[in-house]
Amino acid sequence: MIETHPKTLARRAALRALVRSEREDFSPPDFAGVDVSTRPFAREIYSNTLRHRARIDWSLAPLLKKPIDKLDDAVRAALRLALYEKVALRTPDRALANEYAGLMRGEKLGSATGFINAIARRLPECWREASGDEAQRLSIEKSHPKWLVERYIARFGTEETEKLLRANNQVAPLCLRANTLKVSRDELVSQLENARAGALSPDALFMEGGATKNEAISTKNEGAENVSPIDSSPTSSLHWQRGEVFAQDEAAQLVSFLGAPKAGDFVIDCASAPGGKTTHLAQMMNNQGRILALDSAPPRLQMVRDNAERLGISIIETRAGDLRVVARELAAWSAHADLVCLDAPCLGTGTLRRRPDAKWRKTPAQLEQLVELQSELLDAAALLVRPGGALLYSTCSLEPEENQGQIEAFLDRIPGFEIVAAPDFLRNAATPEGFLNTFPHRNGCDGMFAAKLRRVQ
Numbered sequence: 001m002i003e004t005h006p007k008t009l010a011r012r013a014a015l016r017a018l019v020r021s022e023r024e025d026f027s028p029p030d031f032a033g034v035d036v037s038t039r040p041f042a043r044e045i046y047s048n049t050l051r052h053r054a055r056i057d058w059s060l061a062p063l064l065k066k067p068i069d070k071l072d073d074a075v076r077a078a079l080r081l082a083l084y085e086k087v088a089l090r091t092p093d094r095a096l097a098n099e100y101a102g103l104m105r106g107e108k109l110g111s112a113t114g115f116i117n118a119i120a121r122r123l124p125e126c127w128r129e130a131s132g133d134e135a136q137r138l139s140i141e142k143s144h145p146k147w148l149v150e151r152y153i154a155r156f157g158t159e160e161t162e163k164l165l166r167a168n169n170q171v172a173p174l175c176l177r178a179n180t181l182k183v184s185r186d187e188l189v190s191q192l193e194n195a196r197a198g199a200l201s202p203d204a205l206f207m208e209g210g211a212t213k214n215e216a217i218s219t220k221n222e223g224a225e226n227v228s229p230i231d232s233s234p235t236s237s238l239h240w241q242r243g244e245v246f247a248q249d250e251a252a253q254l255v256s257f258l259g260a261p262k263a264g265d266f267v268i269d270c271a272s273a274p275g276g277k278t279t280h281l282a283q284m285m286n287n288q289g290r291i292l293a294l295d296s297a298p299p300r301l302q303m304v305r306d307n308a309e310r311l312g313i314s315i316i317e318t319r320a321g322d323l324r325v326v327a328r329e330l331a332a333w334s335a336h337a338d339l340v341c342l343d344a345p346c347l348g349t350g351t352l353r354r355r356p357d358a359k360w361r362k363t364p365a366q367l368e369q370l371v372e373l374q375s376e377l378l379d380a381a382a383l384l385v386r387p388g389g390a391l392l393y394s395t396c397s398l399e400p401e402e403n404q405g406q407i408e409a410f411l412d413r414i415p416g417f418e419i420v421a422a423p424d425f426l427r428n429a430a431t432p433e434g435f436l437n438t439f440p441h442r443n444g445c446d447g448m449f450a451a452k453l454r455r456v457q
Contacts, residue, residue: 006035010042018077021357050356054143059128167440174207201253251448256280259392263288265338273300275307327380336386346395350447394450403449416457
């Protein structure tokens, strides 16, 4: 039996992940089945092919007799991967032709081997120069959907839009949240190799060197046997296993600080899975009080329970159901909370640096549908806030209709709420109106919006 080369297996895994990435129900791959020596290679060619997809397609177009989206899914993915390797990694034509033509047989597309072979041997050595108006040029060069680029140019201007798109194409660093129920951030920074404190969140620390969530968290001064190997999971580190850290972007951590719950409060988290904000709120409450974690997907609530157990948190209880139904039931039982949190379903344009696949599935129609859903969820969440309590609304979107526009419409629609301004220590991430609003190119973290509204009557 002939043994397949690990890099060939890595290319096959990347190709199949690219094919799956065009589906709505897609989950990002972890490449766990790929040899550890080639896993970074699989991750790179997969992620960067998605990051630069528009530029790749533009450069492939002169070699094709029909639009690339008319090709078979696997053939299209193979050509995209091959061109990325040629331009970015300088992989020789012959190797690309042999590798990607060979992969077609495994995808039951043996008839495509000749086509792949011929195109792979004619790939350009550099990206084709973009043309068209500013939106078209940036859409190609920075590989973003043109409709999004047009929105951002109208809002920010060309120069800032280019900075935003460039930031979206950068690999997000691994950001951890210190579980202050067990350890301080300063203690972790002193113990973790290549760690630095975050600039915005008091609980954030970054792993330097471009580490990703699936790469090492190694420890200082604990002996070689306790240092996690390269490309290991955070779950293998002692700090993770002891419940001292949680992987969460700095911007997401700021949302909990805006909410500012106190020990003994009753908090309802309306879209809680997988539990990042829920467990952070529990930290801030010193694990005293009560948190009701809601989610529409029952299996996802198990992640909340698992994370709470690992972090040593005992005040979280869970309940599954559609918020628009559950809120009416809870309100009828006078279950009114000190703080109600709604991390609303959104377009997710603030996290494209983490999900390069996602930008290719966004549409204006989705935005319209989400704005309507957010409005319904906000109204439902408002039913659960006690007089004097607060409603905390957040998204990981950059789109004003989902953010400031949603809050303005809510305040016009529902009487008795007022904006609570972000505290002074969040001023570098706040708007003049008092909202939390971060951007990848301005703040070096995910794009996030949050507003805190107090019920005054």
